Amino acid sequence: MAKEKVSAYQDAQRATMSPREVEAMALTKAAFLMEEAKKDVANYQAYSQALRFNHLLWTIIQTDITDKNNLLPPEIKANIMSLSIFVDKQTAKALADGTAKSLDVLININRNLAEGLRAPGADPAKP
Numbered sequence: 001m002a003k004e005k006v007s008a009y010q011d012a013q014r015a016t017m018s019p020r021e022v023e024a025m026a027l028t029k030a031a032f033l034m035e036e037a038k039k040d041v042a043n044y045q046a047y048s049q050a051l052r053f054n055h056l057l058w059t060i061i062q063t064d065i066t067d068k069n070n071l072l073p074p075e076i077k078a079n080i081m082s083l084s085i086f087v088d089k090q091t092a093k094a095l096a097d098g099t100a101k102s103l104d105v106l107i108n109i110n111r112n113l114a115e116g117l118r119a120p121g122a123d124p125a126k127p
Contacts, residue, residue, distance in 0.1 A: 002098035021074075025059075030054040031110040039102040047098065051091050054106060058087045083109065 017025070028042035033050035037063075041047055062084045064070060065077045087109060 020117045024114040026057050027110040027114040030057050031107045031114070034103045034107050034110075040102050041098055044098060046125050048095060050103075051094055051106075053093050054110070055088070058084050058091075105116070 030050070030053055032054055037043075037047040037050040061080065065072065065080050065084075068076065087106060089104070090105055094106065
């Protein structure tokens with residue numbers, strides 16, 4: 001019952017959030033899942049699930065920036081694509097290594113991007 005209430009609250013909260021806030025929230029969630037996975041890397045299922053969630057998120061980001069309706073400047077799109085390719089490679093490395101340390105760079109990237117998305121007046125799509 002409580003889980004349903006929390007889910008309903010989260011749905012209502014998302015409905016009132018800007019796309020940037022939703023993106024920041026998703027990046028933060030991915031960072032949190034990887035941070036939790038670092039605590040027990042012997043639990044490979046949780047470790048790999050955290051990485052799969054992050055990979056899915058970055059796949060969505062890649063799809064969004066390649067959409068013809070995306071209003072970001074080309075230079076920013078190129079930078080995000082380069083970063084996402086790095087994230088893909090780092091994810092493969094982390095899956096192969098299975099170490100807590102290999103998650104650090106992914107966690108830092110997600111946190112820094114989430115922070116930037118939350119920064120007031122930091123909308124690169126607006127001139």
